[in-house]
Amino acid sequence: MSALLEVSGVSKTFDGFKAINNLSFSVNEPELRAIIGPNGAGKTTFMDLVTGKTRPDSGEIRYGELSRDLTKLSEARIAQAGIGRKFQKPTVFEDQTVSENLTMALKATRNPVTVLTKRPDESDRVADLAARVGLSDTLEQRAGILSHGQKQWLEIGMLLAQEPRLLLVDEPAAGMTSAERERTTAMLVEAAKTRAVVVIEHDMEFVRRLNCRVTVLHEGSVLAEGSLDHVCADPRVIDVYLGRPEEAADA
Numbered sequence: 001m002s003a004l005l006e007v008s009g010v011s012k013t014f015d016g017f018k019a020i021n022n023l024s025f026s027v028n029e030p031e032l033r034a035i036i037g038p039n040g041a042g043k044t045t046f047m048d049l050v051t052g053k054t055r056p057d058s059g060e061i062r063y064g065e066l067s068r069d070l071t072k073l074s075e076a077r078i079a080q081a082g083i084g085r086k087f088q089k090p091t092v093f094e095d096q097t098v099s100e101n102l103t104m105a106l107k108a109t110r111n112p113v114t115v116l117t118k119r120p121d122e123s124d125r126v127a128d129l130a131a132r133v134g135l136s137d138t139l140e141q142r143a144g145i146l147s148h149g150q151k152q153w154l155e156i157g158m159l160l161a162q163e164p165r166l167l168l169v170d171e172p173a174a175g176m177t178s179a180e181r182e183r184t185t186a187m188l189v190e191a192a193k194t195r196a197v198v199v200i201e202h203d204m205e206f207v208r209r210l211n212c213r214v215t216v217l218h219e220g221s222v223l224a225e226g227s228l229d230h231v232c233a234d235p236r237v238i239d240v241y242l243g244r245p246e247e248a249a250d251a
């Protein structure tokens with residue numbers, strides 16, 4: 001296990017507001033990491049910075065063996081370097097079947113020439129991906145008729161098709177039934193056995209099931225880090241996050 005992502009002294013100000021304030025922390029490979037914190041703590045902005053959607057005012061984000069500074073790379077280069085991101089809302093091709101969606105995701109990793117030829121192992125890979133995200137029984141169904149949770153899983157499968165080294169997942173449990181949440185936890189735990197997976201989540205029950213190291217962000221910096229029990233016992237975390245009525249309702 002070694003550091004794959006190293007965020008050092010990163011700051012980002014929007015219209016005079018410091019959304020990220022001298023943020024430093026690292027993520028190992030493989031590792032499953034949860035990021036929690038109150039609304040506006042900078043969790044999504046952190047993901048925007050890693051993926052190149054937003055540029056920091058200062059600081060570095062080093063990635064991989066070559067310690068490349070992601071803040072100097074384009075969004076496309078960062079994606080090519082093996083960083084995948086799942087936004088809160090699922091974005092699948094609703095008119096295509098589950099199988100077609102996964103096939104397209106596999107092809108997206110290939111060049112324009114090889115994409116024209118069907119590789120012999122493609123159906124096996126689609127079947128394997130579908131199994132990994134619990135969609136084996138829905139391969140020939142149109143994605144548009146899947147439940148919200150199943151669409152989320154399909155998108156996770158499409159991201160896994162690209163074999164990311166670092167997968168960033170923003171609030172996967174939102175809008176899911178409790179059974180769907182449980183399956184999502186299992187999926188993310190499994191995916192994190194061979195890569196780094198960073199999950200932003202407000203649902204504390206979901207975070208507990210992830211059973212991983214937790215980073216608490218507050219006002220754009222790390223407030224606490226460690227096991228969920230460790231951070232939940234921290235009076236500063238209770239004060240700014242867990243003690244608040246709206247978050248306590250989730251916990």
Ligand SMILES: Nc1ncnc2c1ncn2[C@@H]1O[C@H](COP(=O)(O)OP(=O)(O)OP(=O)(O)O)[C@@H](O)[C@H]1O
Nearest residue numbers: 014015017019037038039040041042043044045046
């Ligand atoms: N592009 C932007 N322009 C202006 N302000 C922004 C921009 N992106 C984020 N912010 C501000 O930065 C702060 C941090 O936002 P961010 O979305 O990262 O928080 P968060 O921890 O993800 O919150 P939530 O839990 O509500 O999703 C917020 O005050 C937000 O309004």
